[in-house]
Amino acid sequence: MGMQDLIEVKGLSKKYGKLTVLDRLSFTIQKAEIFGLLGPNGAGKSTFISILATLCRPTDGDILINGLSVTKQSDKIKKNLGFVPQEIALYPMLSGIDNLNFWAGIYGLSGGIKKERIQQALSVVRLEDRAKDRVDNYSGGMKRRLNIAVALLHHPDILIMDEPTVGVDIQSRKYIMDAIKALKKEGKTIIFTSHYIDEMENLCDRIALIDKGSIKSIGTVGELQRIYGREKIEEILLDFLRD
Numbered sequence: 001m002g003m004q005d006l007i008e009v010k011g012l013s014k015k016y017g018k019l020t021v022l023d024r025l026s027f028t029i030q031k032a033e034i035f036g037l038l039g040p041n042g043a044g045k046s047t048f049i050s051i052l053a054t055l056c057r058p059t060d061g062d063i064l065i066n067g068l069s070v071t072k073q074s075d076k077i078k079k080n081l082g083f084v085p086q087e088i089a090l091y092p093m094l095s096g097i098d099n100l101n102f103w104a105g106i107y108g109l110s111g112g113i114k115k116e117r118i119q120q121a122l123s124v125v126r127l128e129d130r131a132k133d134r135v136d137n138y139s140g141g142m143k144r145r146l147n148i149a150v151a152l153l154h155h156p157d158i159l160i161m162d163e164p165t166v167g168v169d170i171q172s173r174k175y176i177m178d179a180i181k182a183l184k185k186e187g188k189t190i191i192f193t194s195h196y197i198d199e200m201e202n203l204c205d206r207i208a209l210i211d212k213g214s215i216k217s218i219g220t221v222g223e224l225q226r227i228y229g230r231e232k233i234e235e236i237l238l239d240f241l242r243d
């Protein structure tokens with residue numbers, strides 16, 4: 001294990017009955033890294049993300065975060081994780097700020113700190129102006145951004161996001177990408193999935209290519225281009241789908 005390894009995935013497998021969804025994954029993620037998971041539908045990205053976020057148990061193996069096991073020490077780990085699910089998880093009848101108030105309460109925040117954290121989170125995702133509007137009046141991109149704000153309230157060191165930019169317009173996408181970059185600068189580690197390859201290339205320190213439950217390669221964009229002898233990551237993915 002290297003000095004900066006924050007997350008250690010060790011022989012991780014997940015099966016549903018006879019279906020192997022994740023097959024003995026082993027790799028590490030470093031502190032303050034932006035780490036992307038890229039792969040076709042059904043590759044196992046969300047399954048991996050859910051295990052990392054301690055929401056789902058592996059069939060075999062484990063993930064250590066700062067030496068703590070996601071299977072055995074999930075309570076300790078959760079305090080340090082922010083999770084943005086693939087599906088929007090918000091109360092549509094409440095305003096943005098009331099959604100944040102609700103979740104801040106769940107995280108045990110109160111008083112001045114709670115107010116401050118909510119304002120900070122709103123500012124990271126650029127939703128200050130619309131905070132008092134009901135969420136069912138938000139656009140898809142604004143809902144996504146609010147979901148990210150929720151995940152930031154307790155100041156986690158690790159942010160896990162499953163398709164944070166799916167279906168959002170270019171402005172929301174830019175705000176989300178800027179937020180990811182700013183969080184990295186603060187020393188946070190960000191793990192996310194996306195089907196937008198340009199966005200992955202632009203943001204990620206390293207990308208893991210995942211297909212049919214296996215990691216095919218992990219590397220910087222340059223490394224992946226060299227490994228596969230292809231200019232475009234998209235072509236590498238299309239090769240997987242042809243197999």
Ligand SMILES: Nc1ncnc2c1ncn2[C@@H]1O[C@H](COP(=O)(O)OP(=O)(O)OP(=O)(O)O)[C@@H](O)[C@H]1O
Nearest residue numbers: 016019021039040041042043044045046047048086
């Ligand atoms: N609860 C479950 N029971 C049975 N099979 C499941 C369950 N959850 C996921 N799967 C299967 O696991 C495989 C991987 O699914 P997963 O959601 O991890 O893929 P993904 O890479 O996130 O895909 P997408 O890009 O479409 O979001 C799929 O074949 C899926 O049908």
Ligand SMILES: [Mg+2]
Nearest residue numbers: 045046086162
């Ligand atoms: Mg998914």
